[in-house]
Amino acid sequence: MLKHGTRRSWLLSNRRLLFISLFVVVIPLILFFPQAAPRSRGDFESDQYHATVELRNGTEVIWQIPQSSKAVLFLAHGCNGRALNFWDKSPSCANCIGLPEERLLVSNALARNFAVVTISSRGRCWTFGEEMLTVKDMLEWWVHKHKLHTVPLVALGASSGGYFVSALATNLKFSSITIMIAEGVFGEMDIPEDYPPTLFVHMPKDVHRQKQISVYMEMLKSKGIDVAEVECLDLPLSKNFLADRVPGLDPIVSAKLFNLFKDKGFVNEQGYMKKDGRATRWKEALRGSQIMLDKNLFQHVQEELNLAFAFHEMTSLPSDAIFKWFESHMKSSSISRKPHHLLAVESPKS
Missing domain, CATH: 1.10.760 (Cytochrome Bc1 Complex; Chain D, domain 2)
Structure with a gap:
C-alpha cells in the first residue's frame, strides 16, 4: 500500500500524463478538422442540396425536392442557358455549372420549401408549339411521379424563358408566374380569364421592354388578372x-x-x-x-x-418579392387546363 505522500505524488504525475496525452491528441484534431463555418442561405453545396438529373425526351430534367414541399417551382432559362446553370456541381450532377444568380434562386426556393424543377430547351432559345406541349407533358409527368399534384405549381422564366412561361401558362394551370426581363407574348395569344397572377421583374434601363410591359400590365388588369412589377436598378462594383x-x-x-x-x-x-x-x-x-x-x-x-x-440579366436580388408573390397566390388545383389559342410566333432571341 502506498503511503499518503507517495500516493499524492503518483496521482499528480498521472494527471500530468493524462493532460499531456489529451493535449497531444485533441489539438491536432482541432487543427486538421476545424469546425465548419456556418453556411449562408445561398450556399447549398452540402448533400441536402444535391440535384437529381434525368434525361427525358432528349433533354435534361434536374430537380430537388425538400422534405416538406408547399409548392413546385418550374424555372425556365434564357437563350444559351441550360438547366445545368441552376445547380452547383456535385457527385449527382457532375456537369452542373451553378451560375451565381440561378443557383441563388434555387437556394432561396428550397429554403422556403419549394420543390424546384428545371428543364433545358432543345435549342438555343425556347420555342412554342411542339416544345411547349412537350414541357407541359414533362411537368405533368414529374409532378404526378413525385406525388406533388396536390400543392400549387408556380413558374419563373427569364428572357426567352419568360416569353415561354407566359405562353405555357395558357395550357398549364399555374397558381402564379414571374416573368423576368421579358414582356411576354401577350400580344400574340388569347388570354384566358383564369390566367395566373403575373409578376414582371424587369430592368427599366431597357426602355423599350419597360414600355411594352406597361402595356401588357394594363391589358392583364383589364381582364381582372392580378399583376405587379419589380424594377431592378444598377449596382456599384466594389473590391468585394x-x-x-x-x-x-x-x-x-x-x-x-x-x-x-x-x-x-x-x-x-x-x-x-x-x-x-x-x-x-x-x-x-x-x-x-x-x-x-x-x-x-x-x-x-x-x-x-x-x-x-442592370440591362438584361437573370437576377436573384428580388427573391423576397418574388417568393412573397408566389406565397400570396397559393392555390392547389389540377395542373392541366383546356388548350387556348396561341398564334405561331418565334421565341424572341433575348
Whole structure:
C-alpha cells in the first residue's frame, strides 16, 4: 500500500500524463478538422442540396425536392442557358455549372420549401408549339411521379424563358408566374380569364421592354388578372462585389479585378459600370494583366457584370418579392387546363 505522500505524488504525475496525452491528441484534431463555418442561405453545396438529373425526351430534367414541399417551382432559362446553370456541381450532377444568380434562386426556393424543377430547351432559345406541349407533358409527368399534384405549381422564366412561361401558362394551370426581363407574348395569344397572377421583374434601363410591359400590365388588369412589377436598378462594383456573389472567387482576385476595371475606365468614380458587361472588353484586359482568374469562373463573372449594369440579366436580388408573390397566390388545383389559342410566333432571341 502506498503511503499518503507517495500516493499524492503518483496521482499528480498521472494527471500530468493524462493532460499531456489529451493535449497531444485533441489539438491536432482541432487543427486538421476545424469546425465548419456556418453556411449562408445561398450556399447549398452540402448533400441536402444535391440535384437529381434525368434525361427525358432528349433533354435534361434536374430537380430537388425538400422534405416538406408547399409548392413546385418550374424555372425556365434564357437563350444559351441550360438547366445545368441552376445547380452547383456535385457527385449527382457532375456537369452542373451553378451560375451565381440561378443557383441563388434555387437556394432561396428550397429554403422556403419549394420543390424546384428545371428543364433545358432543345435549342438555343425556347420555342412554342411542339416544345411547349412537350414541357407541359414533362411537368405533368414529374409532378404526378413525385406525388406533388396536390400543392400549387408556380413558374419563373427569364428572357426567352419568360416569353415561354407566359405562353405555357395558357395550357398549364399555374397558381402564379414571374416573368423576368421579358414582356411576354401577350400580344400574340388569347388570354384566358383564369390566367395566373403575373409578376414582371424587369430592368427599366431597357426602355423599350419597360414600355411594352406597361402595356401588357394594363391589358392583364383589364381582364381582372392580378399583376405587379419589380424594377431592378444598377449596382456599384466594389473590391468585394464579385467575391461576395461568385462562389469560389478569391477576395484578393476580386479586389484586383475591381482595380483593373477602374484602371481601364470600365467603371466610374462611384463604381458603376459604364457599359453593359457584354460590351465591356474585360476579358481582353484580363489577358494583359497578371491576375489569375480561373477560366471556369469567366461565365460567372460575366453574369455579375451584366447584373451590375442592370440591362438584361437573370437576377436573384428580388427573391423576397418574388417568393412573397408566389406565397400570396397559393392555390392547389389540377395542373392541366383546356388548350387556348396561341398564334405561331418565334421565341424572341433575348
